[in-house]
Amino acid sequence: MSDNSNTPASSAFEAATYAKVTWRLLPMLFLCYVASYLDRVNVGFAKLQMLNDLKFSETVYGLGAGIFFIGYFIFEIPSNMILHRVGARLWIARIMITWGIVSGAMIFVDSPATFYVMRFLLGVAEAGFFPGVILYLTYWYPAHRRGKMTALFMTGVPISGVIGGPLSGWIMKAMPGVHGLAGWQWMFILEAIPSLLLGMVVIFYLQDRIRGAAWLSEAEKQLLESQIQAESSQKAEASLGQMFANPRVWLMALIYFCFVMGLYGVSFWLPTIIKATGVTDTFNIGLLTAIPYASAAVAMILIGHSADRRRERRWHVAIPALLGSIGLILSTVYDHNTLLAMSALTLATIGIITVLPLFWSLPTAFLGGAAAAAGIALINSLGNLAGFVSPYLVGWLKDQTQSTNSGMFVLAASLVLGALLTLSVPKHLVNK
Template identity: 45%
Template sequence: MNLISRNTFVSEQDCSLYNRIAWRILPFLFVLYVVAFLDRVNVGFAKLQMAADVGLSDMAFGFGAGVFFLGYCLFEIPSNMMLQRVGARLWIARIMVVWGIISTSMMFVSSPTSFYILRFLLGVAEAGFYPGVVLYLTYWLPSYAQSQGLACLSLGVGFAGVIGGPLSGWIMQTFAGMHGLAGWQWLFLLEGLPAVILGIVVFFYLDDRPGKVRWLSPAQNAKVVADLDRQRREHEQAGATHTFRSAFRHRALWCLVFVNFALLCGTYGVSFWLPQIIRNLGEQTLLQTGLLSAVPFAVGSVCMLIVGKHSDRTRERRWHASLSILAACLGLALSATFHNQPVLCLASLCLAMAGSLSAFNVLWAIPGTLLTGAATGVGIALMTTVGNLGGYASPFMMGWIKQASGHLEYGLFVLAALNLVAALVMARVRSQAAPVTAIGTAG
């Protein structure tokens, strides 16, 4: 079974080699990303119990949920630069162990202030994880195969949403009161510890770069290095930006930064408030709320894989991303319109999540064709840094609107409008410096 489709490559040799690499690194990175996303958004479920225990208003919760991204953004670019300096294995391991410890410490929140502090520190600890993993994939996979690689990785978001809701609801409902701890405290404890364990595993499992890895033959090591070096030279000759400073002057990169910001506003605005949106559709137990919240992520995961594979096969990025963002925009608007009709609202949320997740995979395959060398790490980190401000802005905006108006759906209309602008911006972005040709030829 191929993780990256045969149609992506010009020869069976390339298909076999890069799928061997994909099977070595992608399933493991997928697991890491599942844990990361769970630790990032499980606060949305914790709120269903924690708000009353520690005195969190809707606005206070929105601020605390989003303040994670302030810490994340402040340390994003320095973290990605350190990854390039010390290597992915050591740096990703460090990130995971520290964030796991802080995520577990969320069980000790006793006031809004302690909630804000720990959420900020969690963002600082996790800074650099996603852009670091994206950068890591560029060390191993050619640019024309990265959309499918990113789809496998980003499937972790969908999978975390599918299992996270039911798991969080089950933990909070089953363990509530055990050993004197509330259900939300058990949630942070049991979902935070895996990050610490996996962080230790990272150090012993990942290899920094191809060239001398033991699970590839010397000839395979040499071919991967030669292929990716040739691709880098082709992108530079086609006009790809490669220096640190020039990355900040790249107009298309700033367009991608804005598009990523809008997508993250929509994704996190929905993710953090999804348990509340589902609860507002009718009375359910915590477990039932978790099961219903899994549906949009399940649908989004399937659509994400289909769009990512088609984008790689056609070697087209711009319109795949633009149309996916339009689907997200439509889904957000419809979910707000039908907020009192459970079936239509849930179907609309499925469309919104399908569009967002599909757009992410295609979007993140573009920087590798626009940037090379030092600019790649800086550009990826810049996209994540500014983009993740959306993770701060949208939960806070949603909380403020709900507390001021009593209508959470008004915030969904705002997110829909922002995604519409992002779709228009994306339609004007050149998705590559020049036509991307397959590296490696038959024979």
């Protein structure tokens, strides 16, 4: 870099360096998240055939869908602590390969007991992936850049819906009876393959830290490291015991619990809600599920960019949560009109999914070092217990009332509570 306009201190050099990092890391992390989320929630499509084939009730389905998060909860913190010690490259690869194997093995489910066991093991296998990536981003990006980066990474959630909905619907329509397997069994087999392949690629592609990135120049490494070190000096480097005793960490876990209630209400029940409006063809259901998710992908990026540009977090979290709540309520009002119900579900999905990446800019603004590794994992694991409560509760209420409406009201109330709790967080703590 010979000319002064291109010195490491210049904004042009800084922008170019972060663009280089983003193009190197984000596409791979994004693909991994698409694969992981697809394997986590494709049971929502399998439900359209599996319940009839195996004679499961809605409650059995809801419990099986949710029990994933018990295994996830138990192993989340240990997994993230191991990642912090051994590095993201090997640990993320291990997670992806094991969850691909378990997800493919879902074809052997033949009773409620085997359904529960396989979903629990899938949670164990995947534990640590999401908080591990959130932690990994803190090694590369300072707080004022992470909102947008986390949003880009988490577009994997809606994009998995855009891709997975039509794909799952097509597999389940086209593959029944091939080699004696049901359509839902083929779906589990075929959709596990990307996780296995990506897990192998991660071993050779990712670097654990800035210093080990051979694709960065020395000047670029120094720039990145100086920004991370400057931010780390302002964060709480707490012990694990202090982190567990930190009321802010528990508040974050409660806020995240409220938002995850809404997320998995949509993720596990969206195909069922669309079918209830009168759409019966599985491929058409899959195509329709892509609409809310595609809209949410665009909204995530735009709102994440707005939050970073304004360096404002709380309202950028609270407003989408409230919109998600309104969308869920409207979906019950128009539950027999496909067009109006889809409009309401699109609003709900935009609000619910947009809130998630912006939420993670809150705890990562004040946690650092080992406290960040454990704190992020604790918040994620406790929050994801809502992934157990939400589908089980909606399934139980559907069995009791023969409708998903009462479940949607509960999820809407949870989103409102999450928004109010977010606004209770001190502004100076998170607007960085």
